[in-house]
Amino acid sequence: MLNLLGEHHCKLDPKGPLLFPGKLRKQLEHHVHHGLVVNRDIFSKCLVIYPKPEWDKVNEEMSRLSRYNQKHQLFQRKFMKGATLIELDSNGRLLLPSALLEYAEIDIDENNECVITGLGEKMELWSSKNHDEVILDEDFDFGSLAEDVRKDIERNAQNQ
Amino acid sequence: MLNLLGEHHCKLDPKGPLLFPGKLRKQLEHHVHHGLVVNRDIFSKCLVIYPKPEWDKVNEEMSRLSRYNQKHQLFQRKFMKGATLIELDSNGRLLLPSALLEYAEIDIDENNECVITGLGEKMELWSSKNHDEVILDEDFDFGSLAEDVRKDIERNAQNQ
DNA sequence: TTATTAAAAAGTGGCGAAAAATGGTTGCGG
């Protein structure tokens, strides 16, 4: 099972919007030749990067939606719109679509620091600024969030 | 079953942010070659260190969360973000990511004293300063905390 | 019982290989 880990700080190449940390590349080893799929996160101003095989799962889930249901179609569009298959260049760098960078508030020209974090089967790409805000959110009530999630999981277990 | 114990005081290597347990290594013996996973604690300014097999359980639990549920995603991010796989070097030292050390308020340069405590299946890493403050908190009401926990355990037992 | 010695573990520093950042150049497409 894929278990991407680590918090990697990196810069966008000032020339083109290129990038990519090496330790993640090692963890991806056998998966990376299939390419990566980048997309906007639905909930936060960051990008999600899936190894292609993981994205295939997403795609498979989407294919189960009804073609004739407006809500399903809207959901599919919201979720998949913008997803792009990208591959590493010979230096192990990524060329990210500028529209996606813009969404994640990553500025190509100036504040080009960003953070890639491994989250098991996927990765997230944040601008340094947004990332710090998430990390340093002191008031965040993790306890009650955890409780909500726990209830969901229990309910799920009962339904099965 | 793994049962890590002890309170170990140690120093960071002044060169790089290196460090090492010692007697803990003996307790880890057969687990340590798989590596260790370090992460920020959710509630306190300290780091949590899991033997890899223990972390694998966490990762497996996380993979059951819903990709399309905002709370689940937030939970996963808060919990897993920053988790890093590290291995002991040939001298039995650990190279801890500086971003994590910073979170735990462990200063590489000056006050480089820290404390590692065994907590059964995981360990905690504290700066000496923070550790003292938490441990020596005289006003802490252990009685009512214990009572709350006891209730939780009982309720859990009834639900099963 | 204490002291001395030996062996192992702990702590320190430097060196070298490998990877990552940078800059320049060429080729392709619009």
Place this chain on the structure above:
DNA sequence: CCGCAACCATTTTTCGCCACTTTTTAATAA
């Protein structure tokens, strides 16, 4: 013809390894 992107070469830094010093612990002998 211009611009962007892929490729290549060079410099710089990181970090993993190795060798050396110091401390601790244990054992044996006085």
